[in-house]
Amino acid sequence: MKQVLPHIQIGLHNDEHVVVIVGDYELADFIEDYLGDKCDLPYDYRTTAERPGGEIITLHFPESALLADIEDSLSKLASDEIEGIYRLNN
Numbered sequence: 001m002k003q004v005l006p007h008i009q010i011g012l013h014n015d016e017h018v019v020v021i022v023g024d025y026e027l028a029d030f031i032e033d034y035l036g037d038k039c040d041l042p043y044d045y046r047t048t049a050e051r052p053g054g055e056i057i058t059l060h061f062p063e064s065a066l067l068a069d070i071e072d073s074l075s076k077l078a079s080d081e082i083e084g085i086y087r088l089n090n
Contacts, residue, residue: 004074005082010067017044018061018070027085028057031074039073041065054089 001011007023008031020035020043022028028046036042043059050056061070 002071004071005077006079007082007086008074010071010074012067013058013060017063018065018067020059020061020070020074022057022059023051023054024086024089025055025057026089027082028059030085032059034077035059035070035073039070041070041073 001009001021004010007027009021011019011021013019020031022031032043032046041061043061045060047058047060048055049058
């Protein structure tokens with residue numbers, strides 16, 4: 001997995017499809033909306049894993065989604081904005 005922004009990683013799940021791992025529920029909602037609505041990169045499904053004080057959300061994208069496209073879209077977000085959203089719950 002590659003850290004692309006604070007609390008956000010991107011990579012391939014079993015070398016099959018792109019996943020974006022987000023370290024907070026509120027931040028995951030923001031990323032879902034941003035990628036789906038503004039970038040036209042909707043995810044297929046999400047999984048969650050509990051962590052102390054919250055959960056980690058993994059967004060699973062269709063096999064047709066390209067890692068470079070999603071990473072490029074995420075790189076347009078400001079780290080300060082990401083930190084601000086993360087701090088709402090942490």
